[in-house]
Amino acid sequence: MALLNPLIFGEVLRKASDLDNIMEKNEQLRAQATGFMNRLAMIKKMGFVPGVGTAPFYIVIAEKKGFPPVEQESLAHCLENMWLKATALGLGFQLVSITAQMGDNVEFCRILGLQSGKWGLMGCAIGYPVEKLSISTRPSVKEVTTWLR
Ligand SMILES: Cc1cc2nc3c(=O)[nH]c(=O)nc-3n(C[C@H](O)[C@H](O)[C@H](O)COP(=O)(O)O)c2cc1C
Numbered sequence: 001m002a003l004l005n006p007l008i009f010g011e012v013l014r015k016a017s018d019l020d021n022i023m024e025k026n027e028q029l030r031a032q033a034t035g036f037m038n039r040l041a042m043i044k045k046m047g048f049v050p051g052v053g054t055a056p057f058y059i060v061i062a063e064k065k066g067f068p069p070v071e072q073e074s075l076a077h078c079l080e081n082m083w084l085k086a087t088a089l090g091l092g093f094q095l096v097s098i099t100a101q102m103g104d105n106v107e108f109c110r111i112l113g114l115q116s117g118k119w120g121l122m123g124c125a126i127g128y129p130v131e132k133l134s135i136s137t138r139p140s141v142k143e144v145t146t147w148l149r
Contacts, residue, residue, distance in 0.1 A: 004108065004111065005049065005052050005053050007105060009049060012043050016041065020037070049096065049098055051094045055092070055094065057126045059123060060112060062114055076122070079095065079122060082126075091129075092125075092126065092128065094125040095122075095123075098123075100121055100122055104117050
């Protein structure tokens with residue numbers, strides 16, 4: 001964890017700076033990437049990546065890249081099952097999406113024993129929660145369902 005944390009934080013700083021430069025010249029990307037950019041800026045301000053070192057376990061899962069590329073879909077299905085199981089066990093579960101940006105980071109992949117650039121990555125943090133979260137607000141199923149007749 002002590003090794004991974006600065007690697008991920010360094011990637012956040014690099015991505016924020018690269019994106020900032022590209023966004024200056026590209027109006028379309030500026031509109032698309034503002035949310036992501038704000039999240040990177042928030043992490044930069046906090047000085048750490050939520051989930052990495054803030055919970056007992058940071059778990060990275062990997063799926064070999066193939067064609068057509070579906071590794072992130074596979075990883076999402078895997079994480080959904082992990083999320084359901086963790087919840088059933090009374091564990092707190094937090095997605096750490098920034099993990100997906102680490103697939104080309106040579107040092108990060110070396111620690112995992114993976115060849116960089118060859119794998120899709122995603123991650124989550126798991127541990128017993130310090131406090132119980134309030135119930136999520138959800139729209140009614142009727143509001144979000146469209147039936148085609
Ligand atoms: C695709 C996806 C990526 C997410 N990535 C992160 C993340 O990187 N860090 C984080 O703290 N939460 C992340 N979340 C969690 C959400 O912010 C939220 O806490 C979670 O989906 C629970 O939603 P709820 O409050 O509607 O129940 C992610 C959620 C989704 C669906």
